[in-house]
Amino acid sequence: MKIATFNVNSIRSRLHIVLPYLEEESPDILCLQETKVSDDLFPKEEFKKRGYEVYFKGEKGKSGIAVATKIKPVEVDFGFSDKTEEDRVSILKFDNFSLINLYVPQGRKPDHPEFKHKLEFFEKLLNYLEKNFSPEDNLIICGDLNVAPTEIDVHSPKKLKGHVCFREEVWEAFQKLLDWGLVDLFRLHHPNEPGHYTFFDYRVKDAVKRGLGWRVDHILATKPLAQKCKDCFIDMKPRLKEKPSDHTPLVAIFSL
């Protein structure tokens, strides 16, 4: 089973990348973030034509998530238990595992209310896990977590320390997820390897060529599933296309 996560930065502007990706790589499940489209305008037929059912929630111009799947879920939900964050959280339950797709708030600046929002989002997520799942369950959490967890996950740790995606509070939030019982699948398969990034700021000139990236997109899994993860890698091929997203797909392969 192949699962991929991709922050598309507008699904309608990225169909020339996403649709060939489905055809060529045929992931069983593709989780998308920053779809930036209202539900009535989501291009669902394009997914159906290619054999995927797609579940989505968004509003025009901001945030928004979607999950395209070839496997039929038994249950689909959006948001946390209090019905907040519906355009940032989806929960799909399948026969033998569950999948949470996340678009965590970026946070803007450490003193901005959005940073508080980001930290509260992580607290709600942890509460949600504690209430609804056990570390013994087969659970995958993926998406744009807007956290680079260690200094080898950014290009210039000294310079970037203090950024809303690279500072103490978000490291703690990320660590709490691991402490609950989740494994960072990319790091599991590439321990201590610097220079692997999923995000490159459009505003940094030749960022990809110069390796000026961040690893902020993740696939986490509980230990029973992590044991079944055969590989996890960042797929840079979609970057070679015209008008790439500022993120790139992250893929995990499971023997399930």
Add this chain to the structure above:
DNA sequence: ATGGTAGTAAAACTA
């Protein structure tokens, strides 16, 4: 260097 670009939109706002 407090910039830069790309997306939503139709003037700023977000990442």
